[in-house]
Amino acid sequence: MAHRTPIESGAPDNKPFLHPKLLANYGNWKYHDRPRPGVLHHVAHSGDEVWTVRAGTQRQMDVHTVRKLCDIADRWAEGHVRFTIRSNIEFMVSEEAKVAPLVQALQQAGFPVGGTGNSVSSIAHTQGWLHCDIPGTDASGAVKALMDELYHEFIHEEMPNRVRLSTSCCEINCGGQADIAIVMQHTKPPMINHDLVANVCERPAVVARCPVAAIRPALVNGKPSLEVDETKCICCGACYPPCPPMQINHPEHSKFAIWVGGKNSNARGKPTFMKMVAAGLPN
Ligand code: SF4
Ligand code: SF4
Known part of the structure; x- marks a missing residue:
């Protein structure tokens, strides 16, 4: 060859x-x-x-x-x-x-001019429902709602400093860091619908999907199913797309958290890592 x-x-x-x-x-x-x-x-x-x-x-x-x-x-x-x-x-x-x-x-044409200097610039956000299979919320929807409220701050430079925001639709968070980051956060491990696992899920694919190896194959009521080690589970939601019976999205337990002080690295500076300041906000 x-x-x-x-x-x-x-x-x-x-x-x-x-x-x-x-x-x-x-x-x-x-x-x-x-x-x-x-x-x-x-x-x-x-x-x-x-x-x-x-x-x-x-x-x-x-x-x-x-x-x-x-x-x-x-x-x-x-x-x-x-x-x-x-x-x-x-x-x-x-x-x-x-x-x-x-x-x-x-x-x-409806495009606001702004986003420079001490303004609130457009919000960097993750893919949401359109391109990713994990989201617990639609990041772009949260952005639309926020920027409607922050429109004045986008077209003026009246903030005490530059304000850069981000939203992320899961805690794995492909969206990176920001001065203020709004991050989707499941607060409980998935509840497993054991009756459906054998019919719906490729169990090895689900086991492989977990970033912390918290999922194991198991026999439940004589049927092949899965079990989650809840001491390991970080409630990320990654197991839900390959196996919808891993039910993690929940109207009460899927929340937003606010993190501050993060920054991606660039040609001029190192990254800084965010710290959580508020959790448990309604999704
Ligand atoms: S933040 Fe999570 S759910 Fe949203 S696009 Fe990134 S990996 Fe997917
Ligand atoms: S929610 Fe995330 S950490 Fe928990 S079992 Fe599913 S994939 Fe693993």
Whole structure:
């Protein structure tokens, strides 16, 4: 067999897609300021200037919204956009005179301009029911409800400091850290419907799914079933998707918890880990 070279292409190179002014001044910026909430102004050592207008979007986006945003980019923003990790979209322009019409076009299309400086920026959230099989709540629904309340704080910079929030729909929490994180938390181990396990579940798959090896095969009332070592179980809910008889979602015992002080690492800083400050809030 011919030698096959493994290909690890990783994330694609973003340079061909950058706004020309960003490409020309890549890594060579002198300073930036914020002329108004939602607008960043970068000045390069070359003397080039770029204004970036940031708007909030929903994270799970239909094709019509994507087209609408791209049309705004083509008409008002020199044809380039980029998304931030917090589901904001940014439009870059090379002339200050283009900022006000771009802001107006975004606002008229229903996209709030803000999320910079000492604002509450868009909430980073996990996949929720659309893409993951574990959720105990729909993280994006919690985000919608919160951002409706925090709209004023998104479009103004009136907080004492930057405020970055996240929501996660299970405690395994693929969503990472934030200044304030709202995390779904089951508080009781699953109750097992033994009558259904043998008919519905691939028991080895359920056993393998548990991150703390708390599930064992067992015979219950003469039928093959499962048992959970409740001293090990961390109530994560991961066993429910491969085996719905592992019933863990509960109107009283599935709650929200608030964690604070977390931060993902980035090029400039190390991560900090969150601490729980409140638990048992209604889901
Ligand atoms: S937080 Fe948990 S349930 Fe939500 S998407 Fe991530 S892994 Fe899935
Ligand atoms: S809830 Fe999580 S920790 Fe508990 S048994 Fe199920 S998979 Fe294991």
